[in-house]
Amino acid sequence: QVQLVQSGGELKKPGASVKVACETSGYIFNNYGISWVRHAPGQGLEWMGWISGFNGHTNYAQKFQGRLTLTMETSTTTGYMELKSLTSDDTAVYYCAVGRLAYDYWGQGTLVTVSS
């Protein structure tokens, strides 16, 4: 079955960067792209970006342009989300998600806390 396993929680200082991993299994990696969604405390879900599992093409939400980088490693079927210049507003649970027509499968979430 499809599984998405994310890396563990992170504590970062303002101005730092964070890189979250999403290790996938149970499907042909090239078939689906990996999307990233975050959930900040007291806020709703926020779509961040997507990377194609086929060719690595990316799409980012305007809000994260220049600060967000999505990459992938096909040999390990793992996607990565790197967010730079962190502020307290970036404190959130970050999720990876995949699916054919919608997000059928989600990772367990990674809590990123930004605090001095």
Added chain:
Amino acid sequence: EIVMTQSPRSLPVTPGEPASISCRSNQSLLHRNGYHYLDWYLQKPGKSPQLLIYLGSNRASGVPDRISGSGSGTDFTLKISRVEAEDVGVYYCMQGLQTVRTFGQGTKMEIK
């Protein structure tokens, strides 16, 4: 960017009673292939979101038939015919028409 607006933002419900959530977009979600690219997700407390409905009206695997999605163009509805205690959480609609996806603000369903 397509803007998604949900109502109500909070929905107190009684078990056994029906419930309904509205989702509106500021442009049509109809693709030229004839499908509406509108999904519904539920995020239960402390859990990852789960897919309920895709392409406007298709139930995801394992979703009970008391949950249904409908709508067209810019106007969509999620209906639960008989609410159960396990349905509590925050419901989100999301448009999948554009490559940059957007979510509604969420509707928090709780038991009265």
